[in-house]
Amino acid sequence: MKPMEKRPFQIRRMTPKDISEVFQIDAQTAALYWPEKSYHFEVEKNDASRCWIAVNTNGTILGFLILWLIVDEIHVANFAVHPEYQNQGIGTALMIHGLTCAWNEGARVSFLEVRAGNHPAIHIYQEIGYEPAGIRKNYYQDNYEDAILMNLESEAYKKLLDQQE
Numbered sequence: 001m002k003p004m005e006k007r008p009f010q011i012r013r014m015t016p017k018d019i020s021e022v023f024q025i026d027a028q029t030a031a032l033y034w035p036e037k038s039y040h041f042e043v044e045k046n047d048a049s050r051c052w053i054a055v056n057t058n059g060t061i062l063g064f065l066i067l068w069l070i071v072d073e074i075h076v077a078n079f080a081v082h083p084e085y086q087n088q089g090i091g092t093a094l095m096i097h098g099l100t101c102a103w104n105e106g107a108r109v110s111f112l113e114v115r116a117g118n119h120p121a122i123h124i125y126q127e128i129g130y131e132p133a134g135i136r137k138n139y140y141q142d143n144y145e146d147a148i149l150m151n152l153e154s155e156a157y158k159k160l161l162d163q164q165e
């Protein structure tokens, strides 16, 4: 994956004030249907959480990424870009930023689950270096869709970060 070019948005930590806007993105993308209180828990209480948002020059939140750091593993917990701003590289930039910061905190591998039919997300994860590692049958409660488990192993993780330099 090529290094990210300079983009007209910034990535910063999510704060409690950002949550209502983030929740609107969740509602519009139906990534995981988290209730608003889950975002408060992640930002205010969960020490393992690393919550990022992409913001444009007007201060509009374009997308978010929630990761859980557990020793040397970084898990992708929730991730979405506002429908009007998709396909402009924002999701990829959020992932690279989150993974870079997590590496600096000691993460060396990453794991995630993705709906088997979510081709845009699977595409991004594969571009980053994640590889399919298994299937959880009927994993999602809303439609019983299968989940694909994907792993970013240490070597691929390091390669991704080296490419950003």
Ligand SMILES: CC(C)(COP(=O)(O)OP(=O)(O)OC[C@H]1O[C@@H](n2cnc3c(N)ncnc32)[C@H](O)[C@@H]1OP(=O)(O)O)[C@@H](O)C(=O)NCCC(=O)NCCS
Pocket: 029, 030, 031, 078, 079, 080, 081, 082, 085, 086, 087, 088, 089, 090, 091, 092, 093, 113, 114, 115, 118, 119, 120, 121, 123, 124, 127
């Ligand atoms: C997944 C998601 C966060 C990606 O964000 P994004 O900002 O649109 O992503 P980017 O613009 O960085 O990258 C989009 C890539 O997906 C590709 N893509 C878009 N639609 C696609 C499709 N239907 N099939 C395959 N690839 C697709 C684009 O071509 C692009 O790839 P490229 O960089 O090789 O050209 C966004 O689509 C989203 O919010 N989806 C709904 C929520 C969700 O599914 N979250 C993930 C939960 S695991």
